[in-house]
Amino acid sequence: MNVHQLVIGYxxxxxxxxxxxxxxxxxxxxxxxxxxxxxxxxLAEWLVLYLVAGIIGFGLERAADGQVQGQGWEFYAxxxxxxxxxxxxxxxxxFNVLPLLRGS
Numbered sequence: 001m002n003v004h005q006l007v008i009g010y011x012x013x014x015x016x017x018x019x020x021x022x023x024x025x026x027x028x029x030x031x032x033x034x035x036x037x038x039x040x041x042x043l044a045e046w047l048v049l050y051l052v053a054g055i056i057g058f059g060l061e062r063a064a065d066g067q068v069q070g071q072g073w074e075f076y077a078x079x080x081x082x083x084x085x086x087x088x089x090x091x092x093x094x095f096n097v098l099p100l101l102r103g104s
Contacts, residue, residue, distance in 0.1 A: 006060060013056065014057075014083065015086045017049040017050075017052065018049065018053075018090070019090030020045070021043075021045035021049065021087075021090070022046075022091050022093060023090050025037050027045070028045055028048075050080065050083045053083065
């Protein structure tokens with residue numbers, strides 16, 4: 001597997017991870033709250049998956065290059081914004097499309 005395929009696969013993984021919280025009514029895919037999932041849980045899951053995607057990215061960088069380059073706060077701010085943009089389809093599905101489909 002070359003580096004280009006690795007990068008494309010990682011971006012696809014990050015896209016899926018950013019959308020997972022919005023596609024499930026379960027908290028961390030583990031349990032269903034009685035009164036539905038609060039918005040806090042959506043954000044908590046999203047942030048945890050951001051951290052998981054970042055850890056996987058560090059691992060892939062270390063495996064591909066043998067070391068991890070040091071990054072400033074700007075890198076992490078931009079990565080968080082990109083993760084937020086990746087999450088837009090799932091967010092729109094959960095809060096705009098599903099209520100229309102359910103008729104509420």
